[in-house]
Amino acid sequence: xxxxxxxxxxxxxxxxxxxxxxxxxxxxxxxxxxxxxxxxxxxxxxxxxxxxxxxxxxxxxxxxxxxxxxxxxxxxxxxxxxxxxxxxxxxxxxxxxxxxxxxxxxxxxxxxxxxxxxxxxxxxxxxxxxxxxxxxxxxxxxxxxxxxxxxxxxxxxxxxxxxxxxxxxxxxxxxxxxxxxxxxxxxxxxxxxxxxxxxxxxxxxxxxxxxxxxxxxxxxxxxxxxxxxxxxxxxxxxxxxxxxxxxxxxxxxxxxxxxxxxxxxxxxxxxxxxxxxxxxxxxxxxxxxxxxxxxxxxxxxxxxxxxxxxxxxxxxxxxxxxxxxxxxxxxxxxxxxxxxxxxxxxxxxxxxxxxxxxxxxxxxxxxxxx
Amino acid sequence: xxxxxxxxxxxxxxxxxxxxxxxxxxxxxxxxxxxxxxxxxxxxxxxxxxxxxxxxxxxxxxxxxxxxxxxxxxxxxxxxxxxxxxxxxxxxxxxxxxxxxxxxxxxxxxxxxxxxxxxxxxxxxxxxxxxxxxxxxxxxxxxxxxxxxxxxxxxxxxxxxxxxxxxxxxxxxxxxxxxxxxxxxxxxxxxxxxxxxxxxxxxxxxxxxxxxxxxxxxxxxxxxxxxxxxxxxxxxxxxxxxxxxxxxxxxxxxxxxxxxxxxxxxxxxxxxxxxxxxxxxxxxxxxxxxxxxxxxxxxxxxxxxxxxxxxxxxxxxxxxxxxxxxxxxxxxxxxxxxxxxxxxxxxxxxxxxxxxxxxxxxxxxxxxxx
Numbered sequence: 204x205x206x207x208x209x210x211x212x213x214x215x216x217x218x219x220x221x222x223x224x225x226x227x228x229x230x231x232x233x234x235x236x237x238x239x240x241x242x243x244x245x246x247x248x249x250x251x252x253x254x255x256x257x258x259x260x261x262x263x264x265x266x267x268x269x270x271x272x273x274x275x276x277x278x279x280x281x282x283x284x285x286x287x288x289x290x291x292x293x294x295x296x297x298x299x300x301x302x303x304x305x306x307x308x309x310x311x312x313x314x315x316x317x318x319x320x321x322x323x324x325x326x327x328x329x330x331x332x333x334x335x336x337x338x339x340x341x342x343x344x345x346x347x348x349x350x351x352x353x354x355x356x357x358x359x360x361x362x363x364x365x366x367x368x369x370x371x372x373x374x375x376x377x378x379x380x381x382x383x384x385x386x387x388x389x390x391x392x393x394x395x396x397x398x399x400x401x402x403x404x405x406x407x408x409x410x411x412x413x414x415x416x417x418x419x420x421x422x423x424x425x426x427x428x429x430x431x432x433x434x435x436x437x438x439x440x441x442x443x444x445x446x447x448x449x450x451x452x453x454x455x456x457x458x459x460x461x462x463x464x465x466x467x468x469x470x471x472x473x474x475x476x477x478x479x480x481x482x483x484x485x486x487x488x489x490x491x492x493x494x495x496x497x498x499x500x501x502x503x504x505x506x507x508x509x510x511x512x513x514x515x516x517x518x519x520x521x522x523x524x525x526x527x528x529x530x531x532x533x534x535x536x537x538x539x540x541x542x543x544x545x546x547x548x549x550x551x552x553x554x555x556x557x558x559x560x561x562x563x564x565x566x567x568x569x570x571x572x573x
Numbered sequence: 574x575x576x577x578x579x580x581x582x583x584x585x586x587x588x589x590x591x592x593x594x595x596x597x598x599x600x601x602x603x604x605x606x607x608x609x610x611x612x613x614x615x616x617x618x619x620x621x622x623x624x625x626x627x628x629x630x631x632x633x634x635x636x637x638x639x640x641x642x643x644x645x646x647x648x649x650x651x652x653x654x655x656x657x658x659x660x661x662x663x664x665x666x667x668x669x670x671x672x673x674x675x676x677x678x679x680x681x682x683x684x685x686x687x688x689x690x691x692x693x694x695x696x697x698x699x700x701x702x703x704x705x706x707x708x709x710x711x712x713x714x715x716x717x718x719x720x721x722x723x724x725x726x727x728x729x730x731x732x733x734x735x736x737x738x739x740x741x742x743x744x745x746x747x748x749x750x751x752x753x754x755x756x757x758x759x760x761x762x763x764x765x766x767x768x769x770x771x772x773x774x775x776x777x778x779x780x781x782x783x784x785x786x787x788x789x790x791x792x793x794x795x796x797x798x799x800x801x802x803x804x805x806x807x808x809x810x811x812x813x814x815x816x817x818x819x820x821x822x823x824x825x826x827x828x829x830x831x832x833x834x835x836x837x838x839x840x841x842x843x844x845x846x847x848x849x850x851x852x853x854x855x856x857x858x859x860x861x862x863x864x865x866x867x868x869x870x871x872x873x874x875x876x877x878x879x880x881x882x883x884x885x886x887x888x889x890x891x892x893x894x895x896x897x898x899x900x901x902x903x904x905x906x907x908x909x910x911x912x913x914x915x916x917x918x919x920x921x922x923x924x925x926x927x928x929x930x931x932x933x934x935x936x937x938x939x940x941x942x943x
Binding site: 241242243245246247248249250266270271275278279285286287477496497499509513514515517518520521522524525527528529531532533 | 611612613615616617618619620636640641645648649655656657847866867869879883884885887888890891892894895897898899901902903
């Protein structure tokens with residue numbers, strides 16, 4: 204019930220415009236996916252997330268499994284109902300989180316064993332168990348358990364991660380039954396171009412309805428991120444969606460889309476928004492700077508979001524200085540709106556075959572290093 | 574331009590229904606006024622505050638003077654525009670805050686001198702200066718500088734506070750020029766009934782368009798709060814609005830309205846809401862309690878607020894357990910809605926001369942000690 208429609212590929216670049224059709228509605232791509240780790244996009248209601256132009260949200264299997272627990276969410280009627288979001292949802296498998304844990308105990312071909320960072324109890328996850336949990340959560344797109352490495356990964360570790368991720372991908376596919384969910388494959392493989400190429404081919408032959416590029420944006424130079432994302436993207440089936448995991452600051456999004464990526468997620472827009480840093484077409488704006496103390500203009504003149512329509516930079520800065528919760532709310536809302544508008548602008552440029560010129564201008568205007 | 578219309582007095586009690594007409598719209602009384610100390614009702618947008626049924630918000634002159642500063646707000650077009658709330662606003666004078674300061678330096682008949690708790694610089698406030706600041710802020714109802722005491726106040730101190738508050742009231746009235754603002758008088762006088770009676774009469778003769786009862790709910794027994802509020806209320810002009818300052822938990826609101834109070838404010842609904850405590854007709858509900866862990870019902874079945882319409886107690890509890898900002902937002906919104914609905918229910922009972930029975934039932938049902 205979830206399928207991708209490739210609408211157009213930009214003539215001058217590899218950038219694509221498409222539609223991911225899901226049981227909870229369509230997602231026009233390129234799409235930015237706000238992250239709602241615990242079943243809530245930090246500080247925002249689902250209505251606000253939708254109003255900001257976001258079409259699909261991420262949630263995290265690992266975190267939801269630990270708290271509040273999968274049985275409760277299943278009893279509540281699934282994650283859509285539990286979190287009061289009736290649009291498409293993508294659940295991450297938790298592979299990234301498991302491999303980030305200090306108390307990761309053992310990894311074998313069977314799965315991973317770790318201690319819960321909340322209660323300390325030992326938990327064993329297999330690819331099959333992750334699929335079972337995600338089936339209960341009921342997201343539209345689900346990710347299989349994968350092996351994640353940090354940068355730099357030793358060649359042997361990268362090979363091992365690639366092999367194990369491919370093995371787990373097969374087992375996940377075999378375990379998956381729910382026809383209204385799309386299980387995507389994940390391409391891992393560290394930071395070597397040849398390993399990544401082979402990983403893409405190994406996973407692509409398994410016949411997933413969509414593919415994710417994982418294990419990037421974990422500390423490597425940005426140019427390497429783009430290069431590897433491009434190498435993987437061009438080896439994935441043309442008619443299927445490509446999701447670059449965890450990459451999504453404005454310039455990286457543009458670079459990724461240029462190389463054929465359709466979907467991306469990032470915690471940054473809400474994470475920096477909470478601290479008083481706003482995304483604008485000219486780069487990041489830190490509201491704590493004294494320059495904004497008496498600035499009676501909005502964050503962005505042409506932005507339709509509630510923060511820009513109702514409030515000045517001086518007022519938003521005041522909220523942060525006074526420790527008022529409305530500040531993090533409004534700037535998070537602006538930042539999600541900014542990313543959704545950025546994705547929509549990319550789509551418009553692709554549909555008119557002017558992505559090369561559009562992206563060059565957008566990158567030149569964005570003044571903040573990423 | 575601000576005037577009070579007394580619509581009806583309940584036949585069995587002293588409870589009144591009225592309308593406070595202001596340049597920014599009418600306020601039906603009894604009215605609960607949410608507190609927006611820094612020019613924002615904690616965690617909520619003005620649209621949400623309005624949607625919750627609140628008709629007027631409080632802001633604090635003292636805090637806004639210290640940060641972000643009055644000149645900025647004046648330059649932004651006044652407090653309504655600065656905080657993006659186009660309904661009525663009442664500004665507190667800051668007397669309560671000044672007298673709560675650790676670094677209060679001197680009080681004389683001229684005024685008060687204290688050190689800014691933010692920058693440490695010495696600030697001198699006179700009744701005239703406070704009126705001038707409130708004129709710049711532009712609220713619809715403004716309060717004069719007054720002398721606040723804690724409980725128990727020595728008789729001599731209470732007499733002195735009463736005398737100085739009356740003196741400052743006269744000077745405030747003389748300094749006030751802006752015809753679209755209503756300057757209310759404040760009745761102080763400690764915890765002695767005779768002093769309070771005299772204070773009410775001394776301030777009432779000055780001819781304010783409305784009166785506040787200050788210096789209560791500062792540690793004294795609740796029965797004394799109600800008794801003194803009632804004694805003062807019955808000595809104030811019948812046709813003018815009566816505002817009981819800082820009193821507003823559900824049972825106190827009901828007791829105050831029964832004794833002829835028209836307006837009340839309290840930080841409690843948002844303060845406890847932020848910590849996960851919800852107000853309901855049955856009393857407070859602490860979402861941290863394990864009893865709510867798998868409760869798939871809303872906070873209140875009959876409440877129209879977004880928190881009750883979209884989310885279960887289990888989900889709200891999950892938000893607090895996970896430290897997610899949406900929890901404080903939603904429960905604050907529910908609590909403000911609860912207080913606005915409580916005020917509306919009181920008004921309906923008054924208009925039908927059934928306040929005695931209604932209030933007895935409401936107090937019996939509310940199971941939490943106040």
